[in-house]
Amino acid sequence: MKIKFKLTLWMGxxxxxxxxxxxxxxxxxxxxxxxxENILVANFNSLVYAREMLHELDAWPADTTSLxxxxxxxxxxxxxxxxxxxxxxxxxxxxxxxxxxxxPQQPDKQALVREDLNHIMRLNLEAIERKSxxxxxxxxxxxxxxxxxxxxxxMIAFILLINLPGNIANPIRELTESIRQIAKENYxxxxxxxxxxxxxxxxxxxNVMAKKLEEYNNSxxxxxxxxxxxxxxxxxxxxxxxxxxxQDKVILFANEEALHILGLRESECVGRPAQDVALQNDLLRxxxxxxxxxxxxxxxxxxxxxxxxxxxxxEKEIVHIxxxxxxxxxxQHIGDVIILRNVTSxxxxxxxxxxxxxxxxxxxxxxxxxxxxxxxxxxxxxVGTLNxxxxxxxxxxxxxxxxxxxxxGEILSLSQLETGRMQMAAEKxxxxxxxxxxxxxxxxxxxxxxxxxxxxxPDQPVWVKADPEKTNWVISNLISNAIxxxxxxxxxxxGVASKNDHVFxxxxxxxxxxxxxxxxxxxxxxxxxxxxxxxxTGLGLSICKELIEAQGGKIMVRSEIGSGSxxxxxxxxxx
Numbered sequence: 001m002k003i004k005f006k007l008t009l010w011m012g013x014x015x016x017x018x019x020x021x022x023x024x025x026x027x028x029x030x031x032x033x034x035x036x037e038n039i040l041v042a043n044f045n046s047l048v049y050a051r052e053m054l055h056e057l058d059a060w061p062a063d064t065t066s067l068x069x070x071x072x073x074x075x076x077x078x079x080x081x082x083x084x085x086x087x088x089x090x091x092x093x094x095x096x097x098x099x100x101x102x103x104p105q106q107p108d109k110q111a112l113v114r115e116d117l118n119h120i121m122r123l124n125l126e127a128i129e130r131k132s133x134x135x136x137x138x139x140x141x142x143x144x145x146x147x148x149x150x151x152x153x154x155m156i157a158f159i160l161l162i163n164l165p166g167n168i169a170n171p172i173r174e175l176t177e178s179i180r181q182i183a184k185e186n187y188x189x190x191x192x193x194x195x196x197x198x199x200x201x202x203x204x205x206x207n208v209m210a211k212k213l214e215e216y217n218n219s220x221x222x223x224x225x226x227x228x229x230x231x232x233x234x235x236x237x238x239x240x241x242x243x244x245x246x247q248d249k250v251i252l253f254a255n256e257e258a259l260h261i262l263g264l265r266e267s268e269c270v271g272r273p274a275q276d277v278a279l280q281n282d283l284l285r286x287x288x289x290x291x292x293x294x295x296x297x298x299x300x301x302x303x304x305x306x307x308x309x310x311x312x313x314x315e316k317e318i319v320h321i322x323x324x325x326x327x328x329x330x331x332q333h334i335g336d337v338i339i340l341r342n343v344t345s346x347x348x349x350x351x352x353x354x355x356x357x358x359x360x361x362x363x364x365x366x367x368x369x370x371x372x373x374x375x376x377x378x379x380x381x382x383v384g385t386l387n388x389x390x391x392x393x394x395x396x397x398x399x400x401x402x403x404x405x406x407x408x409g410e411i412l413s414l415s416q417l418e419t420g421r422m423q424m425a426a427e428k429x430x431x432x433x434x435x436x437x438x439x440x441x442x443x444x445x446x447x448x449x450x451x452x453x454x455x456x457x458p459d460q461p462v463w464v465k466a467d468p469e470k471t472n473w474v475i476s477n478l479i480s481n482a483i484x485x486x487x488x489x490x491x492x493x494x495g496v497a498s499k500n501d502h503v504f505x506x507x508x509x510x511x512x513x514x515x516x517x518x519x520x521x522x523x524x525x526x527x528x529x530x531x532x533x534x535x536x537t538g539l540g541l542s543i544c545k546e547l548i549e550a551q552g553g554k555i556m557v558r559s560e561i562g563s564g565s566x567x568x569x570x571x572x573x574x575x
Contacts, residue, residue, distance in 0.1 A: 014156050021149040025142070043124040043131070046086070049077040050121045057113060067101055077120070083127045089119045171203075178206065187214035241314070241340040247333055249274045249291060258340070261307045287316065287338055302343055313347040314340040372401045426551055428574045429471070431462040431496050431503050438475035439494070442483055449488045456495035456506070463574035464503040466551055471571070474544045478507040478567050481540070485511035485565070502553075503573050508566040514559040522557055544569070 056063075056070040074090075074097060081087045093116035100109040174191060181189040187210055191203040232253070235242055241258035245251055251269050259266060262283055269277045269284075275292070278285035283305065302313040317339045322331040375397050378386065386394065439453065446453055464471075482492040486509040495506035514522060514529065521527050525542040548555045548569045559565035 014153065014160065017149065017153045017156065021146065021153060024149060025146055043082065043128045045080050046077060046082070046124040047121055047128075049073045049080065050117045050124075053077075054114070054117055057110065057117075061104065070097065083123050086120060086123050089116055089123065092116050093120065175202065175206065178210075182210060182213065240342055241338075243287070243338040244335060245274055245288075245338070246335045249288070249336075251277065252335065261305055261340070287340075290318065291336070302347060303340070305340075310344075312342060312344040315343050316340055368401055368404050371397065375401065425467050425469075426465050427468070429464050429466050429468050431464045431505070432457055434464070434466070434468065434471055435475055435494060435496060435505070438472050439479055442476065442479045445480070446483050446492075449483065449486070451483055451486055451488070452491040454491055454493045456493060456497075458496065458498070462496055462498050462503055465572045465574045467547075470547045470551070474547050474569065475505065475507075477540050477544055478505075478569075481567075482507050482509035482511075485509050487511065498573055501573050501575075502570040504568055504570050506566060506568045508564060510564045513561045513563050514557070514565055515561055519557060519559065523555070 052073045053070050056066040056073065059066040060070075074094065078090055078094070081090055093113065096109060096112040096116055100106075100113055103109060178189050178191045189210055191206050235253065235255045238255055239257060241261055242253075242255045243251065243258050244253045250273050251271065254262070254264075254266065254269055259269075262269070262281055264277070264281065264284075274284065274288045278288055286303070302315050305312055305314055319337040319339065320333060321335045321337060322333050324331050375394055378390075378394055379398075435457075443453070479492075479494070486492050490510040492510065493506070493508040495504075495508075497504050497506070518529050522529075523541050523545040525539060527542075545555050548571070551571055553569055553571040555567070555569035557565060557567050
């Protein structure tokens with residue numbers, strides 16, 4: 001039987017019973033109303049007329065007009081005859097009343113009139129009693145039939161309430177669960193609904209679909225396995241270690257290179273949670289710690305790992321794998337891949353470059369110092385007097401030697417930072433004194449350009465934990481840059497402030513500013529803003545960054561074209 005037909009049948013039956021109940025209630029109420037109306041309109045009025053006539057009869061003969069009023073009530077009674085025999089008594093009452101009116105001196109006529117009135121009253125009282133019994137019977141019938149029909153309607157409605165939602169919702173729930181299983185690629189799922197209704201047809205169509213999906217899945221299984229083997233072969237032949245994890249951080253695969261540097265067998269890690277394997281393997285613990293580290297991750301410096309009989313360097317990269325399921329719009333995280341790129345050869349070349357630069361810097365420093373000494377001797381005119389052109393050439397030689405010595409000094413500082421030979425001696429320092437010491441050598445250049453130095457210092461001493469020599473170099477470099485890039489007859493601002501256990505040094509200039517696309521590269525080595533007319537190696541800010549971060553601080557820049565630049569670095573405050 002179709003669900004639509006069932007619903008129509010049950011609802012039609014319930015609707016019919018409700019209409020029947022309403023009709024029966026209306027009929028019973030009308031019957032009660034009619035019985036009450038008959039009692040009130042017919043019999044009660046006759047009793048009222050008879051009572052009024054007795055009252056007028058009692059008032060006669062003292063009141064001579066009472067017989068006229070009597071006749072009026074008698075006329076009303078003659079028009080309100082409703083009961084069998086009532087017309088005979090009323091006609092007899094009229095005859096006796098006429099006799100009484102024409103022969104008032106005969107007292108027996110009044111007695112006859114009273115007897116007629118009593119008969120009429122008794123007749124209507126009996127009718128009222130009889131009709132009351134009928135009304136009570138009608139009320140009893142209504143009390144019996146209406147609750148019976150209402151109870152039948154309630155039973156049918158209760159049966160529908162219990163069975164109908166389940167008959168509709170349960171198959172839908174079962175079908176929904178089966179669809180969810182199909183979505184999880186459980187193509188063996190089937191739906192079994194009894195009957196030949198719409199749900200049965202839906203179950204049949206669903207089972208056909210699931211069967212075809214199962215056949216399709218089985219037909220493509222071999223092809224999928226070939227693709228899986230191909231991918232596994234590609235991953236195993238990669239020279240970089242690769243480790244794959246699912247969304248629950250269970251190790252899915254690790255290529256041969258990864259197993260080699262981890263010192264594990266495939267059976268010891270694949271298929272196991274990464275945190276469990278990391279408990280016995282220090283290197284894996286180092287690789288996966290970022291997954292459970294709620295704080296900000298450290299910079300991705302090359303990792304030193306002993307592999308292939310020597311110390312090797314690897315850069316770690318974590319690739320988060322996401323995909324959008326079919327029919328959905330939001331991406332879901334399904335796993336991660338850890339890739340270790342072997343940068344040993346680049347590291348070795350970098351170390352060789354650093355050593356070469358340091359060696360060349362040392363080698364260049366001696367002859368440049370000799371050139372500078374010779375220039376000093378020429379300026380003292382101990383070897384002879386110089387003419388104007390020779391003096392100009394000498395000034396050029398001194399400027400070039402100073403620039404070369406500054407470049408060599410920056411290269412030596414950079415090489416010391418890269419090789420780790422630069423030692424930091426952080427100690428308690430007066431931040432204001434550090435700024436004043438670095439500012440003093442730069443004042444002549446500021447005076448020459450007509451630049452005013454504005455200071456924003458607190459009234460109280462500010463103590464900072466810093467290496468005085470390295471910090472002085474950074475402050476001096478930032479001040480000289482601010483003076484160099486600020487327009488003539490303008491000003492620079494130097495500020496010192498303490499906040500949240502750190503001391504902040506600020507250097508603001510009124511120069512041309514830095515374009516937004518260059519802000520992220522301003523601290524890169526050898527980087528110079530394209531089109532800049534100022535001399536430099538592009539190492540100063542890079543060395544500043546290295547020195548500040550080596551002391552546990554941070555350096556940053558804020559700039560807009562035409563509004564100047566503001567360099568700020570922080571160092572830990574001395575506790």
